[in-house]
Amino acid sequence: SQQGEEDPQALSIQEGENATMNCSYKTSINNLQWYRQNSGRGLVHLILIRSNEREKHSGRLRVTLDTSKKSSSLLITASRAADTASYFCATDDFLGAQKLVFGQGTRLTINP
Amino acid sequence: SQTIHQWPATLVQPVGSPLSLECTVEGTSNPNLYWYRQAAGRGLQLLFYSIGIDQISSEVPQNLSASRPQDRQFILSSKKLLLSDSGFYLCAWAYTGPRTQYFGPGTRLLVL
Numbered sequence: 001s002q003q004g005e006e007d008p009q010a011l012s013i014q015e016g017e018n019a020t021m022n023c024s025y026k027t028s029i030n031n032l033q034w035y036r037q038n039s040g041r042g043l044v045h046l047i048l049i050r051s052n053e054r055e056k057h058s059g060r061l062r063v064t065l066d067t068s069k070k071s072s073s074l075l076i077t078a079s080r081a082a083d084t085a086s087y088f089c090a091t092d093d094f095l096g097a098q099k100l101v102f103g104q105g106t107r108l109t110i111n112p
Numbered sequence: 113s114q115t116i117h118q119w120p121a122t123l124v125q126p127v128g129s130p131l132s133l134e135c136t137v138e139g140t141s142n143p144n145l146y147w148y149r150q151a152a153g154r155g156l157q158l159l160f161y162s163i164g165i166d167q168i169s170s171e172v173p174q175n176l177s178a179s180r181p182q183d184r185q186f187i188l189s190s191k192k193l194l195l196s197d198s199g200f201y202l203c204a205w206a207y208t209g210p211r212t213q214y215f216g217p218g219t220r221l222l223v224l
Contacts, residue, residue, distance in 0.1 A: 040200075042204075107153070
């Protein structure tokens with residue numbers, strides 16, 4: 001099964017509101033990443049948080065990591081129509097294999 | 113700066129025909145390379161990854177194969193396509209280690 005699982009699967013909010021997406025994973029990690037995918041395009045890296053970090057900010061993005069609960073959240077503040085996309089979390093392989101495991105993603109729709 | 117190319121962008125192939133998708137990276141040396149498949153509205157499934165020339169790891173048994181004839185070239189192939197091979201194929205590269213991955217624009221494959 002997938003290492004990372006996002007929740008909710010789909011989210012629709014009004015422009016200007018905040019959007020929160022959650023990710024849960026099963027095994028120990030070194031870091032967790034969030035990616036964004038516009039429809040029909042490749043993924044774009046948003047932010048990486050290490051296992052010894054609890055919170056990280058980048059512009060309107062805020063990521064939290066709770067290793068005790070094996071969960072992470074991505075908060076997008078003051079959403080814009082251009083934020084409409086799918087968002088994926090990805091975890092590394094703690095044992096060192098050079099690959100990531102992606103979740104199923106959250107489809108975010110920002111309504112103008 | 114680094115860039116990643118994939119071609120073709122779209123491909124329609126009959127069942128039983130061969131397949132060759134190409135991915136090339138510019139501006140970096142000895143990258144890790146990855147092939148993913150994404151079904152419509154779903155997450156990414158890692159198919160193959162490579163940490164060096166002729167070093168390929170297969171993640172999912174299937175009728176696809178991958179090759180890395182040159183340092184920055186990664187090829188996904190099939191001798192006979194199945195209907196279930198339809199999907200969006202993404203190539204990605206990363207520096208050594210399971211850190212941030214950089215994705216190409218993808219190839220949409222439709223097998224009829």
